[in-house]
Amino acid sequence: MRFELVPVPDGVGARPRDGRGYPVPAITPWQGDVPQFALTDYGRSADCALERRCSVCGRFMDRGPVWRVVGAAESAAIAGALAAGQPYRNLAPTMEGPGHRSCMLYAAMVCPYLARPNARRRVSTGDTADELTSAAVRGAARGGTGAVVGFGDYEYAVTGTRVLFRFLDVVEFLPHESADEHLAELRAELAKPR
DSSP: OOGGGSOOOHHHHTSOBOTTSOBOOTTOOEETTEEOTTSOOHHHHHHHHHTTBOTTTOOBOOSSOEEEEEOHHHHHHHHHHHHTTOOOOOOSOBSOOOBOHHHHHHHHHHSHHHHOTTOBOOOOTTOOOOTTTGGGOTTSBOOSOEEEEEEEEEEEEEOSSOEEEEEEEEEEEEEESSGGGGHHHHHHHHHSOO
16 A cells, blocks of 8 residues: 555654655654664664653653554464463563554554565665564565554663663554555544544
8 A cells, every 4th residue: 555545643644754755753863854764763762762752653652552563473473372372471672662553553554664574674784683683684574474563561771772672461463464454443543532
């Protein structure tokens, strides 16, 4: 689905846009006038974590559930745990922060990497992976079924070089092969009274 056809949450609509019209997430760094979509800005991410702000729109998140978009491996692990009636908790930290439900549904549909299983993140000079970032290796296809997942809460650590998150207690699991499957869910979320 073309990104301009996806309904836009208010907070996302207020974000600056790139030259193509894509809204720029709150944690995205800029190089001059060009947003670097495949990267995460340390300071912006730290501010969002410390102030409980959405990593997409940058607005405050009330206490309670938060959402994030997960790739194939984590989606499969969550699906397996839920099918077995077991709790799910991934103890491996991620550098990808939480957001509002509507913002994450929107991001899953609009971000090419999150939306389609064959999409790849751009490779940049100097990209390296380690045990904390191997799930986000640039150039690797997302693969398989992704998901928008709601969690009861999250915890974070701001180190000298990274902002790391862990998510607790799955409260909603919305898997997708192609994120266009979330269109009705996004429309319903945006129609709720605020």
